[in-house]
Amino acid sequence: MVRIGVLALQGGVREHAEMLKSLGAEVALLRRFDDVDGLVIPGGESSTIDRLLRIFGQREAFAAALRDGLPVLGTCAGLITLATEIEDPAPGQEGLGVIPMRVRRNAFGRQVNSAVERIDTAYGTVEAAYIRAPEVLSVGDGVEVIATKGGRIVGVETRSALAVSFHPELTGDTTIHARFVEKVRVRN
C-alpha cells in the first residue's frame, strides 16, 4: 500500500484524503514534513499556504523532497505552489520551484464565475470545478501539457509532478487522482 501525505495547512484537505483512500492509498495529513511516498498540495489560497509553510519552518523540507523527485499532485492553489514563477504573487509569495512554468493566479475570474465543466485531458474527460483558478502561461523543459480549457493550459505533468488548475476532488471524478496514485506506485 502506498502512503500519501496531504499538506494540511489550509484548503480542501478532507476531499483529497477521502478520494485517495477510495483509491486504496493510506493517507497522512501533514502539517510538518514526513517521509511519505507521495504528496498532495490542495486548493485553497496559495499565498496562505506559502506563508504557513514559512511560519512553521517547513518550506525547505517540503521543497527539497519535491525537487528530489517526491511524486506530487497540486490542485489549483497547489499548482501555483509548485511553480517556478508566479506572474502576480501576493507580497512575499514565491512558488516552491518544482515545475518549470509561469502561472497567473485568478485567471478565470472571480469566485462568482466558478463553474463545473467537463474538459478533455490526456487521461480522458474530467468533470472539473474551477474556483478562482490559475492559468499556466508557459512551460519549460520536461513539462507536458495534459489539459487545456479554451486553448489555455490548465493541466501539466512532469516525471514526478502532476498539477491541475481545477478541483477534481470536488466533483467526485477520480481520473486525476488515479493517475497520481499510479505515478506514486510506479516509483515505489
Ligand code: GLN
Ligand atoms: N486563487 C487562489 C490562489 O491564488 C487559488 C484558488 C483555489 O485554490 N481554488 O491561491
